Amino acid sequence: MTQVLESDLDAFRASFPGHVITAPEGAAYNSARSLWNGCFDHYPAVIARCFGPADVAAAIAFARQQGLEISVRGGGHSFSGVSAADGSLMIDLSQLREVIVDPVARRASCGGGATGADLDAACQEHGLAVTSGTVSHTGVAGLTLGGGFGWLSRTMGLSIDNLAAAEVVLADGRCVRASEEDHPDLFWALRGGGGNFGVVTKFEYRLQPIGPEVHVALFFWSLDRSVEALRLCRDASVDLPRGASSIIAGGLSAPPAPFVPEQYHLAPGNALIVAGFSSAEQHKRLIDPIRAALPPLFEFVTPMPYTALQQMLDDSAPWGIHAYDKSLYLDDLSNEAIDVVAKHLPHKNSPMSFMPIFPMGGAYRDVEDSATAFGGSRTARFNFDIAAIAPNAELLAADRAWARALWDALRPHANESAGYVNLMSEYEEDRIRSTYGPAKYDRLARIKADYDPDNVFHLNANIKPAPTG
Template sequence: MFSTLEQQVGNRLILPGDSRYDETRKIWNAAIDKKPAAIVVCRSEEDVKAAVQFAREKNLSISIRGGGHHVGGFAVCNDGLMIDLSQMRKVKVDTKRQVAIVEGGATLGDIDAETQKHGLATPTGTISETGVAGLALNGGIGYLRGKYGLTCDNLVGARVVTEKGSVLYVNEENHPDLFWALRGGGGNFGVVTTFEFALYPVGPEVFALDVLYDLKDFKQVLHNAQAFLADAPDEAVSINFTAAVLPPAPFLPEFLHFRKVVMAIGMYAGDAEEGEKVMQPLRELAQPIMDDTSVIPYVRLQKKLDPMVPPHVPVYGTSLYLDDLNDEVMDILLSKMESTPAPSFLVQLWSLGGQMNRVPANATPLAIRKAKYVLLVDGMEIGDEGVLWKKWTDSFYDELLPYSHQKASYLNAFDKDEEVLKNTVRENYNRLVKVKKNYDQKNRFRHNHNIQP
């Protein structure tokens, strides 16, 4: 069956039984164990075209691996063709256009390493090992969101291999319907082999907030933080609050091992000296346990949280957008954190505002532009706690849903769910269906937050 494809891509075709098969289908979330009929490890756009055309001829569904970091495991599928872009990671900076030209398998770390050589950056996420493809196609929330918006807002062009195996260059002038859909509509419309992102002067050093508070001060921290954020400038609104039990890791002082804390982490997207003054209240939200706030390289900030999300650990997650964090919401959060199946959890509240919330709801598929916070919950399995973690994350979602912003979730942190997808893209759904019909009538690309054609 696969002989014609093998003639085109050679040993980059990996089939079940190949010694490379199990390692290649492995992704970040070890709770996902899917077995594709074949994997093509692509090194070029030509490889991608060959794989897509073969899947079309043989009527196979297609999953696409960029970084393989989605909690839902969309990178890998059962019985279909997995297109692996992880070898396509080149990043080129066009200083004249102020644009980064990025291959579809690049990670956020790959982008930062290259763009920071020029003192430039594009808004991405907060874990350097995340693939930019999934991040951008479903939104992309990072430390530059307040000043420069989401990753998807800064996509200015892309090369896409469509279901028919043709290559399209898309931007606001070329195939504008597809260009619009890529900025938040997920991997529904083809394989993006190259992204083009707008760049801005950032770094190379930035004022980075990093304060630890005791979890017993959780409510005080969030009450005071909300007061600060109500009047904060765009440069200072992108703060991530993370509640966790710290691991007994060698990079942490012993007195912090197994300590329940809430971390306030972020950056000032402007002059570092000015940032120190503006963000001082965030260092006094309660009595700090530790304050590691300092001026550091932007690339170091972007890698700071990597140890909190180790690879190949079973993870169960959920997400909701929220408005005001009132006492009822905070009591639910605290109650859920006290009832975890095991200590390895992350409960994150990221403040939203500034530029990302000024984008009209129909400018991109991502229609949630007025929420004040996004909640991200991850439980990491150690041993046989998978069923308990699933129940715990589901109950988190159920209890907070009545307090949510339009019952919507951040799609980069939520497994496949049609109702959640519709709640998040809202009035843009029908427009996405039309684009899906134009470019993927057979729904070949369906291992994602799927738009039914």
Template sequence: MGALTEATRVDEAAYRELAGSFAGTLVRRGEAGYDEARRIWNGSIDKYPALIAYCTGVTDVVAALRWARNTGLPVAVRSGGHSFPGQSLCEDGLVIDLSAMNGIRVDPESRTVRAQAGVRLGALDRETQHFGMAVPAGIVTHTGIAGLTLGGGIGWLMRKYGLTVDQLLSVDLVTADGTFLTASADREPELFWAVRGAGSNFGVVTEFEFRLNPVGPTVLAGPLLWPMEDAPEVLRFYRDWITAVPDELTTVVVLRKAPPLPAIPPELHGRRVVTVIGCYDGDVETGQEVVRPMREFGRPLLDLCAPKPFVRHQAMFDPSFPSGWWYYFRACDVGRLDDEVVDITAEHALRIASPLSTCGIFHLGGAVARVGDDETAFSGRGAGHTYNINGNRTSADGFDEERAWVRGTWSALEPHHTGVYVNFLMEEGAGRVGQAYGADKLRRLRALKRHYDPANVFRSNQNIAPAA
């Protein structure tokens, strides 16, 4: 790893041709800033692209794609660089970096927002919350909107308003042959269907148009903590409680060692805890009554659920997922938290060793389930919960042990898997990509892939191969 291929060396003339027509910055291996430029959020990923092209607009994207096609180099697309398995980089290829394309334009009259592909969630929230609105999107503010949206987009507002893809009104996209398209319900409707859940396979989306929803600016949100030893009882009560909560409340269960954050008393730092984190977007007093049964259950260690600005709650997980740590994930959907699922989860959570590793369980339903499963490429709307099991370290030290814990927990849950959220996949093979979409959708997606990207240029992703 790290040595240029012969094909890359002989294309100096083609490189000069690109440089002459490219408005952004080009960074080649060996040049100043290259090592920093190839870094992404997951520090365990170590790839060496031949060229990183920082695009300033659509013209640069078209030029970069045409150059890659002419040279035969593989292509990866990077916006926020949060791809768990590092698919926003490629070895000895071209990285089309969209981070400089970060414009946002809110139209409060039509309740829409246009955001370029380099925008991150925190910036989108900041602009839209100025008008008391938001796009349901994610749980970590330095995530890029592009990758999150194109895979579906789960987050704190999903039970009230749906997934991020459910807010999409249109996308601007450059296909593998350099063609610029706008896809919406009325223009390129089949492509628009595919983009909403499998979008990274069909082109480089340069701009998104979203529907905005009234949100906050104050929400009732935050974590409730119990001792990990109480996890079986807490999870069973939680399972029964959420059957009656309104769609205004979205919850995530997190099992981990309590982090050393200022809001957590020092005597709890490092203690294994089971946490129910909620976000109630509605009347705060009503929300207090909704949350009351959960906060009064058992022997809670800490109650941090309180009224706060939505943007502050959105940033809650940021300290737990900084750039540069080593991350490993396995994920699955389950139908419900039945007794066996609860017992498996509680048993394996007691084995967490790293203070950075977590087991997260996202409660679905509500508006997510009210969209027809065939309306978008995203699958799994009928699932009850999405698991995201992550083994994290600050470096390689102890990372193998965390991966083993993640795999063991995931395997123990395997009899209960109903599918998987594509944005939570690592490099797990075509079979797992198939599980993310199901056989019928995969056939439809493969046919569309043959139409829009027959050479599979966009393959540095959870890849859908063109139909034969």
């Protein structure tokens, strides 16, 4: 591990426009290095809290001069825990949370440290929105750079499909604007290629009118009816119009919420959540057949603010929880795949572990595979997220084995070993290559060689620079 001389650190602290934080500062240091995933407890050598692109450039220059690895913390919400690293210089973007909305142009400018909640709140002041995930304390930077699934994916596509431009600080310290007109190759790579190419300090999104009121229905069935329930959820989800979206929550433990009968609190089962972005009447027409086809143990049907929908799943992934994730794509949720899922769901150990399935269609499938660097097929119909989540390391260890076993059992039904990079706990090189496919991976590697030939930004789902010469 590289040691930083105290004199060099003092000189950096004196010249750095932002705020330098090191271990002797105690509470401030521990707060700054904290991550959402409690599995990780990393100790950076230096934390550079940045207030703008000039601060980021200075931090990169100091890290490279000192031979320090660079970690980048936007929202600190990754399953992989790479937002911080032992002995690294951690670039802390937590102060870059400003969101400026132009309601006439329907554009939002969003700082690289903002969360989904920051973005949602600012946009909803004008009745606008952009796809921004399903857990509101997720950082927009990691979400967007990896693709960006959310409740609006059928209506608007992924977050990257609505990205108009990005402000990026490169490994050599330059700050550039990436868009279809400026650095278009970099802009292509940023839309799905993760944090491989630089530190994004600002995102510019295109917005659409959404809300402020949306309609939500949650149906819950017992675990012993998994096959019937999951088949119904599949059939109901693939036929949804663009003005609606769904999540199939396999193995979900019923929350101890007021709308859940007490006898079902924490009981494992399967749920379907259907969100509607048009009228109450349209939503009713969508959900009535679901209820009739297989009466649920309980249901929750209500209008709510769009921001409440965005926060609805926050309690399923609280800050500091221990989490491990495996992801894969399926072109079809066949009866055979459902049988595999139904067989494995009863063997989870933690009541927090579950398997959200994101049906993909509508605007998501409008975009050509080659249009962005997104690591996933636009023709795939289901994104599986096998989420082992537990309050402590011991319980997580048991469900890590459960998640791996279920993932292995689903592999024969999946698109090779490809998965959504934002839902990966481990970045094995063969999985990264499989996720992007040969053509995209090779193009990303060439762009990486142009913008980060020394692989300065490698604490991520890493794309190694293509050889030059």
